[in-house]
Amino acid sequence: MARTMGVAVLFAAVMCFVGKLAFTPSVSTGFGRSAQQGLAAQQRSLTQRQADGSYLKPFGPAVSYAKALREAGMAKGEDAAVMEDILKIKAFYEDEAVFEELSLVQNDFNLTNVERADKILDMVKPLKSTVTPKFVRFLAKKMRLKGLKAICLEYVQSAYFTESVSPVKVTSAARLTDAQKSKIIEKMKVKCETSNIKLIEEIDANLISGFKLEWGYIDPVNLDAPSHGVDLSLQNILNKKALQVGGLVDALP
Incomplete structure (x- = not known):
């Protein structure tokens, strides 16, 4: 009899525990949204403190x-x-x-x-x-x-950063005209969010036509490790097409 009552009590306790799990209210979806907003705010704060683009805290x-x-x-x-x-x-x-x-x-x-x-x-x-x-x-x-x-x-x-100067390297297939360089400088001022652009020019005939841009250098003097870049050269376009149709670049004379 005692054994039967013990089993019954144990069964009731287990069912009670399971019932609590089943009826535990779910976490509000707003909690996840708030957490995401908090993280975004934290990231924005970091971005504001690291306005030089280095993503390093400005102290030390x-x-x-x-x-x-x-x-x-x-x-x-x-x-x-x-x-x-x-x-x-x-x-x-x-x-x-x-x-x-x-x-x-x-x-x-x-x-x-x-x-x-x-x-x-x-x-x-x-x-x-x-x-x-x-x-x-x-x-x-x-x-x-x-x-x-x-x-x-x-x-x-x-x-x-203090002088609001961003070095930008442009590599072109042929020497750019003054008008082309001026247009690149004005567009890069907007992209880099700086008042001045130091344009460094290089010529690479292998690009065939067009140009490449690199900016966001860790070392603005030696132009090491650019964090951003865009390739608008014909060579890049042909390479992409070659991946689609196969062997196009190799077929060039």
Whole structure:
């Protein structure tokens, strides 16, 4: 009898639990919509904070030091000279020919940080501003000398953004006319949302006709890693057609 009652109680408990599951109200569809709206708002906020198109948060040591250097250059009236110096130092760090010599200086533990900075300055001299050498020594005192390369890149990127300049590379089959270049520049101002376009021209006869555009570079000086591009060349059109009809490009003389 007791066993029968125990089974009955267990059965009733199970049915009660199942009943709760069956009648649990479903989550409102508005909840999912609200979550999506919140995510979209967060993304918009990120976009607003990252208006330079880098999709990186605009803070950190490199950003802070680059800003300090820019302000120091402007205070001394040497902002143009500082830019030339930074471009020179940036190119120096990217030159494979000096990599071994630079590594010896950076890894010489008999040198103090300031002495190491002075040796690097000797390798890149002459510099045009008085601000840049002082800034490099300041970085050494702050134990930030190894970040000089990253600071130089940030300085150049932010300068392009501050001046509202976007580099755009156009590769064409034949040299463009002034009217064609002006039209491209005006259209790219809208696409890049900048006031000025630095148009870099290249000629590639393999395009047959038309042109290609690239923009949104991580490095606006060396034109590395474009984030956007469009190919309006005849070569691209023929390649696409070849995928459809097969062998068309190979049949070209």
